[in-house]
Amino acid sequence: MASRTRRYVVAFCIALLAVAAAWRWAHPPEARVSVYFIRAQASxxxxxxxxxxxxxxxxxxxxxxxxxxxxxxxxxxxxxxxLVSAIPAGTHLRGLRIADGVVMVDLSQEIESGGGSSSMLGRLWQIVYTATQFPHAPRVRFLIEGQTRAALGGEGVVIDHPLARPASPPVF
Incomplete structure (x- = not known):
């Protein structure tokens, strides 16, 4: 009889641990991150x-x-x-991974919609600064619909290589 009770207690403990692990997995911890928007000034x-x-x-x-x-x-x-954003509404994240210190950010095609060169630069820097906030991944590579591109939109903003934050915040 004691053997049976012991098995029930062990089974109960295992089940309790499984429930606790599942709850912890379903509720990841909170963390504070930086998100970069645009502050427009006079010029x-x-x-x-x-x-x-x-x-x-x-x-x-x-x-x-x-x-x-x-x-x-x-x-x-x-x-x-x-604060405003230069990123077009409807743009979504298709995927993100880190490999060899480079954050690969795959965005939907909406990222290329509308805007002139200042808007494209704003989008670029918003994403570069947001995606490179951890020191072990200081560069970002853009993918659009899973593909590398030479430039962002029709404005010629070059994205054909991984980009890093400049020494001082960009003014555009």
Whole structure:
């Protein structure tokens, strides 16, 4: 009889551990990430970070969550503070992975829609700054619909190689 009780107790403990592990997996920890929007000034613009709380395990999941926050655009409060996004509505993240210090960001074709050269530069820098916030992945490579491109949109903004943050924030 004691043997049977012991088996029930062991089975119960294993089941309890499985439930706890499943709950933990379904509820990833929260982390704070930076998302970069545009602050327009009289004759130029630059990127400015805001902090968002996201859920994710590991750098890829956190960066993917940060990029999704970027694509969602500024909150009403952030817009009230003068922050905007140059990224077209409807742009979505198709995938993100990190390989050899390069963040590969695969975006939908909407990223190339509309805008002039200043808008394209704004998009580029918003994504570069958001995607390169972790020191072990300081460069970003753009993919559009899973393909590498020589330039972003028709404006000739070159994206044919991995890009890094410049020494000082860009003004465009």
């Amino acid at each position: 130029s613009s630059t990127v400015q970070d805001v902090t968002r709380t996201v859920q994710g395990r590991g750098p890829e999941a956190l960066l993917a969550a940060a990029v999704r926050e970027l694509l969602a655009g500024p909150t009403p409060a952030e817009r009230g503070e003068g």
